[in-house]
Amino acid sequence: xxxxSIKDIAxxxxxxxxxxxxxxxxxxxxxxxxETVIKKINRIATKLKYRPNQxxxxxxxxxxxxxxxxxxxxxxxxxxxLAKVVEDEADKSGYKVLYSSTEDxxxxxxxxxxxxxxxxxxxxxxxxxxxxxxxxxALQETGKPLILIDRYFPAVDSNYVVLDxxxxxxxxxxxxxxxxxxxxGIITTxxxxxxxxxxxxxxxAGLTAAQAPLQKQxxxxxxxxxxxxxxxxxxxxxxxxxxxxxxxxxATNYLGIYGIEAIRSMGLQIGKxxxxxxxxxxxxFRLNTPSISCVAQPIEDMGSQIVKILMDxxxxxxxxxxxxxxxxxxxxxxxxxxxxx
Amino acid sequence: xxxxSIKDIAxxxxxxxxxxxxxxxxxxxxxxxxETVIKKINRIATKLKYRPNQxxxxxxxxxxxxxxxxxxxxxxxxxxxLAKVVEDEADKSGYKVLYSSTEDxxxxxxxxxxxxxxxxxxxxxxxxxxxxxxxxxALQETGKPLILIDRYFPAVDSNYVVLDxxxxxxxxxxxxxxxxxxxxGIITTxxxxxxxxxxxxxxxAGLTAAQAPLQKQxxxxxxxxxxxxxxxxxxxxxxxxxxxxxxxxxATNYLGIYGIEAIRSMGLQIGKxxxxxxxxxxxxFRLNTPSISCVAQPIEDMGSQIVKILMDxxxxxxxxxxxxxxxxxxxxxxxxxxxxx
DNA sequence: GGATCGGGCTAAATCGATTTAACTGAACTG
DNA sequence: CAGTTCAGTTAAATCGATTTAGCCCGATCC
Numbered sequence: 001x002x003x004x005s006i007k008d009i010a011x012x013x014x015x016x017x018x019x020x021x022x023x024x025x026x027x028x029x030x031x032x033x034x035e036t037v038i039k040k041i042n043r044i045a046t047k048l049k050y051r052p053n054q055x056x057x058x059x060x061x062x063x064x065x066x067x068x069x070x071x072x073x074x075x076x077x078x079x080x081x082l083a084k085v086v087e088d089e090a091d092k093s094g095y096k097v098l099y100s101s102t103e104d105x106x107x108x109x110x111x112x113x114x115x116x117x118x119x120x121x122x123x124x125x126x127x128x129x130x131x132x133x134x135x136x137x138a139l140q141e142t143g144k145p146l147i148l149i150d151r152y153f154p155a156v157d158s159n160y161v162v163l164d165x166x167x168x169x170x171x172x173x174x175x176x177x178x179x180x181x182x183x184x185g186i187i188t189t190x191x192x193x194x195x196x197x198x199x200x201x202x203x204x205a206g207l208t209a210a211q212a213p214l215q216k217q218x219x220x221x222x223x224x225x226x227x228x229x230x231x232x233x234x235x236x237x238x239x240x241x242x243x244x245x246x247x248x249x250x251a252t253n254y255l256g257i258y259g260i261e262a263i264r265s266m267g268l269q270i271g272k273x274x275x276x277x278x279x280x281x282x283x284x285f286r287l288n289t290p291s292i293s294c295v296a297q298p299i300e301d302m303g304s305q306i307v308k309i310l311m312d313x314x315x316x317x318x319x320x321x322x323x324x325x326x327x328x329x330x331x332x333x334x335x336x337x338x339x340x341x
Numbered sequence: 342x343x344x345x346s347i348k349d350i351a352x353x354x355x356x357x358x359x360x361x362x363x364x365x366x367x368x369x370x371x372x373x374x375x376e377t378v379i380k381k382i383n384r385i386a387t388k389l390k391y392r393p394n395q396x397x398x399x400x401x402x403x404x405x406x407x408x409x410x411x412x413x414x415x416x417x418x419x420x421x422x423l424a425k426v427v428e429d430e431a432d433k434s435g436y437k438v439l440y441s442s443t444e445d446x447x448x449x450x451x452x453x454x455x456x457x458x459x460x461x462x463x464x465x466x467x468x469x470x471x472x473x474x475x476x477x478x479a480l481q482e483t484g485k486p487l488i489l490i491d492r493y494f495p496a497v498d499s500n501y502v503v504l505d506x507x508x509x510x511x512x513x514x515x516x517x518x519x520x521x522x523x524x525x526g527i528i529t530t531x532x533x534x535x536x537x538x539x540x541x542x543x544x545x546a547g548l549t550a551a552q553a554p555l556q557k558q559x560x561x562x563x564x565x566x567x568x569x570x571x572x573x574x575x576x577x578x579x580x581x582x583x584x585x586x587x588x589x590x591x592a593t594n595y596l597g598i599y600g601i602e603a604i605r606s607m608g609l610q611i612g613k614x615x616x617x618x619x620x621x622x623x624x625x626f627r628l629n630t631p632s633i634s635c636v637a638q639p640i641e642d643m644g645s646q647i648v649k650i651l652m653d654x655x656x657x658x659x660x661x662x663x664x665x666x667x668x669x670x671x672x673x674x675x676x677x678x679x680x681x682x
Numbered sequence: 683g684g685a686t687c688g689g690g691c692t693a694a695a696t697c698g699a700t701t702t703a704a705c706t707g708a709a710c711t712g
Numbered sequence: 713c714a715g716t717t718c719a720g721t722t723a724a725a726t727c728g729a730t731t732t733a734g735c736c737c738g739a740t741c742c
Contacts, residue, residue: 005699018722055400056699056727059397059729060699062727077416077421080424100428118392118394119437120394257628282624288630289629347729358692359692366730375689397727397730401729
C-alpha cells in the first residue's frame, strides 16, 4: 500500500539503490552503468510503475516542482482564465501550481509569500499589492525565480509581464474621439499602482493628441473597497454633476460593469446618449445589449509567456531581466457607435 | 540563507533536536519536558522565526498539508468562486491547494489523480468526469479522504457535496407554469451524469405536477463539446421547429448564455415572447436586459462545507459517509415575467 | 542498601531520494 | 610484474523533521 521506492527496484534488479537512482535520472551513461543494467532497471521501473517520491527528492535537492501563483482574486475572470493557462502550461513541464488571492491586501500578500517560501516553491508568479516592494526584493535575494504580472514596481528591477496599459487607454481615447464624442470622461480607481496610472496617462495623452484635452470635471476616481451599490451611487452622482458628458472610459472591467448598471438606471442609452468603453474584456461586455467596446488583454498569450519565462529561469538562473509589455487589442462594439447612430 | 532548522534551535538552547521537536509539536508536557526548557525553546523558536520544513516533515509523517482540487474548468465562474472559497477555508487550517481542470476529459482526470497521489496530497476535492468510478474507488482504498463535488456516482459509496438539482429544476418548472407560460421546453446536454439527469427529471416532474406535462418536441439535447456558434445555430433550429414554445429552461449557465444570444438573434423578446430561466447564476444573468431568472447554488456555503468535511476526515478518518445535498435558491428576475407583461 | 519508579531528556532509526567518495577487478603500461 | 587506468558499481552521508526505545539519576520502598 505504501508505494514503490527505489529500494524495491534495486532489490528486484539485484543492484544498489545508487545505481537505480543514476539510471532513472538519465545519468546511466555518464556514470558508466552498463547497457544491460540500464535496460533492466528501466524495465523493472515501468513494470512497477515507479513514481519518485517528490517529498524525498525535494528534501534532498531543494526543488519541489511546484510554483506559487498569487493573484488579486481568483474569482475575477481575468485571473481565473490566467490561472487556467498557467496551470496548463506548467503541467506540460511537470509542475503543479499552488494558488492564492491577495484581495489586494498587503498583509495577506506578505503572508502568502512567506508560506510559499517555506513550502519551497521553485518559482513565483505574483500580482503585487501596493507596498510589496521590499518583500519582492527580499524574495529575489533568495535566488528563486519570480515574475510579476498585471503590474510591476518601476523602482524594483524584476521580471514582469504586463499589458501596455498606456497604449490600451490611448487607443480607447482615440477611438472615442473618432466616433464623434466631444465631452469624454474617465472613471478610474484611486489606486496609485503603475497599471492604473498608466491607463490614466495613456487616456489623457490620447485625448490630448486628438485635440480634445481631458477636462477636470470629467474625471472621477473611486476607492476600490466599496460595495456594489456605493459604486453605482457614486457614478450616478458623477454623471449628474457632469451632464454634458457624452462618453466615458472605465479603467477596469468591474468599473465597466457597474457603469452599465449606473447608466442604465439613469435611463440613458449606452452608445447613443453616452458612449462607453472599458478596460478588460468580459462575457458581459460581449453579450450586453448594446455590446460594450473594450481594451482586451491577450490572456492566453500572457499566461504562456509567463510560464515560459519562469521555467527558463528555474532551469537556468540568469541575470537577464525579462520585462515583457504586451500589446492590447481594441474591441470595437456597439457601445461606442457614436451619437448620430 | 538556508533556513532555520530544528538543529539550530537545539544548539542555541543546549538541548537535543528531539527535545525541540517534542516541544514545538506541543508534546512538551506529555513527554515530561520541564517548564523551563519548554519556555526557552519556544522563545528561541520565535526569535529565529523557525518554520518547519514541510518536505522533511511530510517525508516522515506522510502528511503534506496540501489538498488537491480538481474542477471541470477553473475559468468557469462557478468553479473559480468555489476555488476561492476552498482556498480561503483551507488556508485557515494551514493547508494549501493544488488545482487542476479536467475539461471533463476522463484521461486528463485520471492523470491528475495520479499526479496528486504521488504528490501525496492529504485529501481530494474532485469534480468527477464520466467513467471515473473505478479510479475513485481505487483512490478510496488508499485511505486518503476524498469528496466529490457538483456531481457524484450513485453506484459509488463516497463523500459528496452537491446541489439538489432535482429540486432546483422542479422549482424552475413550477415557476414557469405559475407565470402563465403554456408550452414549456428544456435545453440540456447529452450528458448522462447524475447532476444533469436530476435536472431533467426534476423539471419534468415539476411540469407534470403542475398539470403541464413535458412534450417531446420541446426537449433539446446538445453535445457539450461544440463551438459557441454551433450551440447557437442548433438552438435557433430548435426554436424554429417548435414555434409554439413560449418558455425554456436551460440546464446549465453556459447553455443559458448561448440561449440569450440565440433568442436575441431571432428577434424575439425574452420574457415577453419567450420566457427563460437558467440553472446556475452568472453576472450576465443579473445584468442582462432583461435580467435572467435562475436557479442559484449556494457556492460559498458549499465551499466551506466541503473543506470542513475534508478537514474533519483528514484529522480523523471515519467510516461515516458525508453526503450533503444543498438547497438551491430560485432567483426570480425579468426573464420570467410572463407573456402578459 | 538493593530494587523500583518516574521525571527529564536524548541517541539513533526512519522517511526516500540524491550525491560524493571510493572500491573492485581487469586491462594496459613501461 | 608493480603501477596506473578505467569501466562498473556501491557504501554512506545528507536533506530536516518525527518517533521509538532507552539512558541516567535521584527519590522512594521494604
